[in-house]
Amino acid sequence: MPVAVITGASKGLGRALGAALAGRGWDLVVDARSAGPLEEAARGLRRAGARVVALPGDVADAAHRAELVAAARELGGLDLLVNNASVLGAEPLVRLEAQPLDGLRAALEVNAVAPLGLVQEALPLLRASKLFAGSASSPHTGDGDAPSSHTGTESSKAPGSGGAVLNISSDAAAEAYETWGGYGAAKAALDQLSAVLAVEEPGLRVWWVDPGDMRTDLYAAAVPDDDGSRRPLPETVVPALLRLLDAGAADGRYAAPGLLDGVR
Template identity: 75%
Template sequence: MPVAIITGASKGLGRALAAALAGRGWDLVVDARSAGPLEEAARELRATGARVVALPGDVADGGHRAALVAAARELGGLDLLVNNASVLGAAPLVRLAEHSLDGLRAALEVNVVAPLGLVQEALPLLRVRAGAGAAILNISSDAAVEAYETWGGYGASKAALDQLSAVLAVEEPELRVWWVDPGDMRTDLYAAAVPADDDSGRPLPATVVPALLRLLDGPVAGGRYAAAELLDGVR
């Protein structure tokens, strides 16, 4: 069975993607910072028959990243690494003039440094499966390319992740490397970012999953994509 590591998988897009992969027969290594919600998600995933290793922890911790990759190795290897875990750096979001520098450092650590650290840990396993289509999927944001007021810190971290992904795609041409803007979603992250906003009309994360599955299913070249444009090819 193929094996995936998905970070930030206790809720939102990470949990929705994990459920879709488990339903397709994938085995999973999942993480989140909160043990309770992660174990709840893992129980649902195991109900599909998937083997699931749930490791609570912080992706900014190198030891935790090593444990995630070790768990994938125990499951038989690694076919897909999904860097989905993110932090805002300031919640609610603020203008750059008031943005905490410690908050920005935290966003860069979790949204940029940690994904690279996990890629570095995982590359030996991914390279083994390169001929079978092994892939890295980094979850980006439109804030990486658009200048939205108050989204400067978070957007800067996602812009850095985009550039890291682009270089990685050049340096590891045998792997498929994608970085994807999922678009607007109704998530806890967005609610924390803009608590005064009514997000009831925003789509649920599960609506984005078909776009991500299209990457896995089709001959889609590595690169940056918006989920909306991928979904245009699904509908």
């Protein structure tokens, strides 16, 4: 069975994606900072038939990152690494004149430094993966499409040459929104790291995805005056992420809206 590591998997998009992968027969290593909510999420994943290793901890901790990769190795390898864990750097968000510098450091550490550290730890397993072997496009039976709204170069990578890295980004990485400067800077750093990783690791598929604003605890903490009721639930974004897998999509940045429109 294919194996995925998903950070920030106790709630929101990480939990929703984990449930979808478990339903497809994936085995999972999941992480979050709070042990109770993580174990609750893991129980639901196990009910879907997945083997699940739930490891509470902080992705900013190198020892914890090594533990996540070791758990994947015990499950048989690593085919998909999902860097989803995130912090804002200030709650609620504030203008740059009031941005706590310690908060900015934390945002950079969790949103950019930790994902790179986890990639570094996981590279041997990702390089050995045969995620797309046996198909010109997909490890699963799908509709052949993946998200459009794509920036980057067309992939010439051969199927079966390695695993995939999915980094969850934000439109704040590419647009200038008042009060989103610290968080946006951290996600912009993640985008650039992702783009360079795609060039340096031609055997991997590397996707960095802006899922759009969602009805999550993170968004509520960022903008508490917005009740979020008009924001889509994270579950509505998951089909687009699955279609990246189903299509073996080209490396690049994928962004909402239009995430479900088709693929290059």
